[in-house]
Amino acid sequence: MNPNLPNSFRTGPDERGHFGIFGGRFVAETLMPLILDLEKAYADAKADPAFQAEMNGYLKNYVGRPSPLYFAERLTEHLGGAKIYFKREELNHTGSHKVNNVLGQIMVARRMGKKRIIAETGAGQHGVATATLCARFGLECVVYMGAVDVERQQPNVIRMEMLGAKVVPVQSGARTLKDAMNDALRDWVTNVHSTFYCIGTVAGPHPYPMMVRDFQSIIGIETREQMQEAEGRLPDSLVACIGGGSNAMGLFHPFLDDPSVEIFGVEAAGHGLTQLHAASIAGGRPGVLHGNRTYLLMDEDGQIQDAHSISAGLDYPGIGPEHSWLHETGRVNYLSATDEEALAAFQLLTRLEGIPPALEPAHAIAKVMELAPKRPRDHLMVVNLSGRGDKDIPQITEILKGRKK
Amino acid sequence: MTTRIDARFADLAKQGRSAFVTFLMAGDPDPKTSLDIIKALPKAGADIIEIGMPFTDPMADGPSIQAAGLRALKAGMTLKKTLEMVRGFRKDDNATPLVLMGYYNPIYIYGVDKFLADAKSAGVDGLIIVDLPPEEDTELCIPAMKAGLNFIRLATPTTDDKRLPAVLANTSGFVYYVSITGITGSASADSNAVGEAVARIKRHTKLPVCVGFGIRTPDAARAIAENANGAVVGTALVDALRASLDSEGRATPKTVGAVADLVTALAQGVRGAKQAAE
Numbered sequence: 203m204n205p206n207l208p209n210s211f212r213t214g215p216d217e218r219g220h221f222g223i224f225g226g227r228f229v230a231e232t233l234m235p236l237i238l239d240l241e242k243a244y245a246d247a248k249a250d251p252a253f254q255a256e257m258n259g260y261l262k263n264y265v266g267r268p269s270p271l272y273f274a275e276r277l278t279e280h281l282g283g284a285k286i287y288f289k290r291e292e293l294n295h296t297g298s299h300k301v302n303n304v305l306g307q308i309m310v311a312r313r314m315g316k317k318r319i320i321a322e323t324g325a326g327q328h329g330v331a332t333a334t335l336c337a338r339f340g341l342e343c344v345v346y347m348g349a350v351d352v353e354r355q356q357p358n359v360i361r362m363e364m365l366g367a368k369v370v371p372v373q374s375g376a377r378t379l380k381d382a383m384n385d386a387l388r389d390w391v392t393n394v395h396s397t398f399y400c401i402g403t404v405a406g407p408h409p410y411p412m413m414v415r416d417f418q419s420i421i422g423i424e425t426r427e428q429m430q431e432a433e434g435r436l437p438d439s440l441v442a443c444i445g446g447g448s449n450a451m452g453l454f455h456p457f458l459d460d461p462s463v464e465i466f467g468v469e470a471a472g473h474g475l476t477q478l479h480a481a482s483i484a485g486g487r488p489g490v491l492h493g494n495r496t497y498l499l500m501d502e503d504g505q506i507q508d509a510h511s512i513s514a515g516l517d518y519p520g521i522g523p524e525h526s527w528l529h530e531t532g533r534v535n536y537l538s539a540t541d542e543e544a545l546a547a548f549q550l551l552t553r554l555e556g557i558p559p560a561l562e563p564a565h566a567i568a569k570v571m572e573l574a575p576k577r578p579r580d581h582l583m584v585v586n587l588s589g590r591g592d593k594d595i596p597q598i599t600e601i602l603k604g605r606k607k
Numbered sequence: 608m609t610t611r612i613d614a615r616f617a618d619l620a621k622q623g624r625s626a627f628v629t630f631l632m633a634g635d636p637d638p639k640t641s642l643d644i645i646k647a648l649p650k651a652g653a654d655i656i657e658i659g660m661p662f663t664d665p666m667a668d669g670p671s672i673q674a675a676g677l678r679a680l681k682a683g684m685t686l687k688k689t690l691e692m693v694r695g696f697r698k699d700d701n702a703t704p705l706v707l708m709g710y711y712n713p714i715y716i717y718g719v720d721k722f723l724a725d726a727k728s729a730g731v732d733g734l735i736i737v738d739l740p741p742e743e744d745t746e747l748c749i750p751a752m753k754a755g756l757n758f759i760r761l762a763t764p765t766t767d768d769k770r771l772p773a774v775l776a777n778t779s780g781f782v783y784y785v786s787i788t789g790i791t792g793s794a795s796a797d798s799n800a801v802g803e804a805v806a807r808i809k810r811h812t813k814l815p816v817c818v819g820f821g822i823r824t825p826d827a828a829r830a831i832a833e834n835a836n837g838a839v840v841g842t843a844l845v846d847a848l849r850a851s852l853d854s855e856g857r858a859t860p861k862t863v864g865a866v867a868d869l870v871t872a873l874a875q876g877v878r879g880a881k882q883a884a885e
Contacts, residue, residue, distance in 0.1 A: 218742065227742045228711060230667045232763040232788050234740040235770055374673060380664065387666045392789040394765055490712045490738065491664060503685040504716030506663045 211458035211533050214524060219408020219494075222530060224523035227407040229493045232391045241409045243314045248416070253309065260305055264338070265295050267302075267420065271428035271584070276554045277570075284439070284574040284581035287432070288557070289425050289453065291588045298560065298589030299421060299449040300331040304400060306417035308335045311398035318342040318393065321400045322386040324351055324379035324445065325515030325562060326358025327589050328402030333367035343367040346386040348378035351514040357593045376508035379445070379518045383492055403446025404522030407493030411522050418452025425584055426456055433582055439464040441573065442586040443566040444536070445480070445516035447525045449588035458533060467525060468569045470511035471538035478510035481538040482521040483529050496523040512541035512601075513561035515589070543568035548591060548598065560589030561598075611704040611732045612757050612780040615654060616815045616836065625832035627652055627877040628817055629870055630708065630841030632659035632675035633692055634684025635848060640858040641679070642695050644848070644866050649703045651867040652874025655817075656696075657735065657839065660689050660709030667737045669792035671842045674849065678856055686713045686722070690729045697730035706759060706780075708735040711747065719747055723754035733757035733780045741773045748777050757781075762808055764788050771811045781815040781837065782808055789820065792842030796821040802834035825876030832880035840873055 214221040227237060247253040261267040270293065274286045291299035304321075311319060319341050323329030329345040336343035345362055349371040352359050362369050375381035390399045404411045404418070429437050440457060442450035444467045457463045472479035479485060482497040489498040491506055499507040499519035509519040528534040539547075547567035552558040559567060566585050574583055591598075619626055629648055634641050648656055661676040661684050668676070693705055707726065714722050714736070726734075734751055741748075741760070748758040757780030765788060766774050775782065784804060786796035796818065805816045818831050819839030831838040844866055851865035852858060 227740065228738040229740060230737050230763075231740050231761045231774065232667075232765050232785065234742065235765045235767065374670075375663070384664050384666050388669075388790045391667060392793065394788050490710075490715055492666070493738075495715075498712075500712070500716065502716075503687075504662075504713035505680060506712070 207531060211528065211531070212455065214527065215408060215412055219412070221524045221527035223488065224495050224526040225408055225411060226495050227493065228490050228495070229407045230391055232394055236394055237407050239314065244310055244409055244413050247310050247313055257306060257309055261302070261420065265301050265305065266293065268424045268428070269293050271425060271432060273432070274555055277551065280554055281571060281574040283579065284577035284583040285579065286570060286574055287429070287437070287582065287584045288587040289421060289584055291421060291449065291586060292560065292590035296327070296331045296334050297592065298327040298331065299418060299452060299586070300328040300402060301334070302420055302452065303402070303414045303417040303448060304328070304331040304335050307400045307413070308339060308341070311400070312339065314398065316396065316398035318397045319400050320344045320346065320386050320389050320397055321402060322346045322379065322382040323402060324382070324517055325513065325560065326351065326355040326362065326593060327515060329362050329367070329369070330358050332400050333362040333365035336367065337365045344389065345369050346372050346382040346389070348372050348376070348382045350377040351379065354597050355514050355593055356596060378509070378514065380506065380509065387492070403448040404451045404524060405446045405492060405494060405496065405520060411494065411524055414448050415451045415455055415524065418448050419455045421449065421452035421586065422454060422456035425453060429582065429584065436460055436463055437582040437584045438462065439466065439573070439581065439583045441466045441468065441566045441570050441583065443468045443516060443562045443588065444521060444525060445470070445518050445562065446520070447522040449586050451522060451524060453584070453586045454534060465534045466569060466573065467534050467536045468565045469536060469538040470513055470516035470565055471540040472510040474540055475538060479538070480509035480511040480516050480518060482519060483526070483536040484538050486519070488526065491520055494523045496526045497521050497529070512544060513565065515560070515562040516565065537569050539565040539568035545598070545601065547571060552591070557587065558591035558595070559587055560591050561594045563588045610757055610780060611702065612655065615704050616781065619654065625835060625877055625880055626654040626817060626837030627828065627874045628655040628657060628819070628837050628839040629653040629844055630657040630659060630839060631844055631848065631866070632661055632672065632679050633689040634661060634679030634682055635675040635845070636678050636852055636856060636858050636862070637682040638684060638688055638692065640862055642692050643863050645692065645696050646699065647863055647867045648870055649700055651870035653703070653870055655704045655706065655837065657706045657708045657841070658689065658693070660686055660707055660713060662710040662713060665710060667790055669790040669842065671792045671845045671849070675845045686717050690725050693729040693731055704732045705730060706733040706735055707731055709737070711736050711738050714747065719750055723751055723756060727754055727756060731756060733759050735759045735761065735783060737761065741776065744777055752777060752779065759783055761785050764804065768807070771808065775812045778814060781817050782812060783839065784808060784816055784818045784835070785820050786818050787820050791820055794821050795823070795827065796831065798830035798834055801831060805835045825872050828873045828876035829880045832877040838877055844869060
């Protein structure tokens with residue numbers, strides 16, 4: 203463990219947006235004044251009880267919170283170890299945890315008087331959540347999505363368009379999430395006066411990693427209360443998948459200062475860590491991209507490498523800066539699951555619990571399948587079921603059909 | 608400390624004209640042709656040369672310069688080779704200022720101290736790093752100043768009077784005014800608005816102010832040069848280079864000349880400007 207361990211893991215970032223050496227504000231000058239405005243607007247909103255009250259109203263009646271904490275009895279029996287609970291974020295309106303953050307950011311955008319919202323999306327879950335709230339509040343919405351992801355996540359593209367969003371297929375680079383984020387940033391630089399950039403994960407320049415984490419922390423806050431009610435104590439471990447890492451940070455953050463709680467983040471190992479993958483912590487090192495310093499996949503010259511994951515939502519060569527810091531301090535253990543392991547977990551969960559998970563949390567389930575059997579029956583393990591698998595059914599059907607031939 | 612950039616602006620002030628600043632990507636379309644192009648620029652009329660350091664994810668650049676960076680990377684360009692190119696240029700030219708422009712990550716990975724030492728010894732005069740605002744000055748700006756390199760800051764239409772002093776505080780060499788809110792090669796700059804913006808910046812600094820983004824033609828270059836201490840052209844040159852390539856994206860016998868001819872025409876535009884801004 204790092205000798206410079208902080209007294210608390212929950213006080214970051216500092217006023218310049220740093221978590222240890224990670225984070226920061228590495229953006230073009232054109233954006234810098236706006237980022238400072240956003241920081242101020244968010245601080246004002248956070249301190250305003252009316253903002254919190256309004257948000258809580260929408261979280262309850264529009265999103266459908268609190269999401270249940272469900273005891274996965276058959277999975278628990280099947281694995282024969284830890285008692286497994288699912289935090290059911292897939293039951294939220296729009297089908298994933300993404301809506302928690304989008305609601306918060308759209309409300310901040312409204313306070314700032316912004317009428318045009320842009321977003322990047324990988325799996326399309328963040329895009330769908332953004333398109334949904336833009337429809338609800340009558341805002342213009344443009345979603346940047348890698349052309350590869352437009353292909354493999356068609357149901358979400360159709361949904362976004364029905365909600366009135368313009369979906370722009372991004373043709374640069376590997377045509378996945380990283381490239382969508384580049385083009386969203388280019389749009390923002392161009393339309394900086396009118397536009398609010400609704401970032402979908404705990405990454406980007408300060409204050410985004412902090413702000414998105416705060417909006418997602420409702421996941422962990424509810425989990426604490428619900429576990430108290432169900433079992434009368436804290437959980438013993440938490441497991442969540444990580445692309446940028448917003449569902450994981452939302453679950454983890456309220457527990458970071460509870461040393462009895464083991465915390466596991468699961469990156470996407472794609473075809474395997476020695477081949478194409480998206481596991482920035484397992485296979486990367488610190489660098490600077492998209493406004494922050496964090497673990498990145500890159501070559502010796504500092505050129506960013508294309509990630510690969512079966513899951514469009516995890517297909518990103520970076521990770522939120524706070525995760526990089528939690529890795530270096532040793533507070534969170536970062537594991538990885540391959541495409542194959544995620545597919546197997548998807549099938550198992552669908553058959554055992556009648557819950558088809560999105561391919562993203564299927565990575566977390568894959569590691570639960572390894573971790574749970576090694577733990578005693580009174581060990582309470584919470585896994586964040588961050589999204590539902592409906593969007594992945596066409597892609598998975600194709601893959602499984604290909605195998606039968 | 609006087610750098611080649613300071614000396615060049617002093618000289619241009621004596622001549623009573625503005626600078627013509629060119630931008631091309633190092634290694635585009637291949638390292639050898641790229642060096643030949645850079646070597647041809649001073650004679651064609653470039654007063655200051657900006658060399659792009661290729662990066663996979665150039666967030667402030669439009670399609671032309673994105674593609675130039677990818678051509679260079681495909682041809683094997685690295686930051687190390689960019690510095691070798693600078694050394695190659697300096698063999699024959701010890702006067703023309705060279706400025707490296709790009710994004711921070713390749714420098715961070717190269718190692719800041721090693722990069723600054725190697726860049727200085729290769730003959731680099733200044734740096735423009737798009738994703739290092741004053742809020743991150745401790746990363747590279749302050750060390751670069753200590754190493755004797757100019758750190759040239761971008762000011763933009765969103766940089767208001769309140770913020771300008773912070774942006775200018777650690778800037779040296781010149782100020783690069785980005786004339787539009789947008790990416791390279793997108794919109795065209797309005798020379799009147801540019802004139803007002805340059806005057807605004809000059810109320811805060813004695814440094815020369817060069818203007819870039821959206822300048823494509825000799826007429827536009829002249830109009831900008833009348834309102835600023837220098838006009839920067841990048842995308843138009845990169846486009847001329849690209850148009851000279853074969854269908855596989857390789858250099859042809861026309862490539863060096865195609866860029867040099869456009870530089871000559873643009874330089875005449877700049878030299879045709881009436882007395883530049885003081």
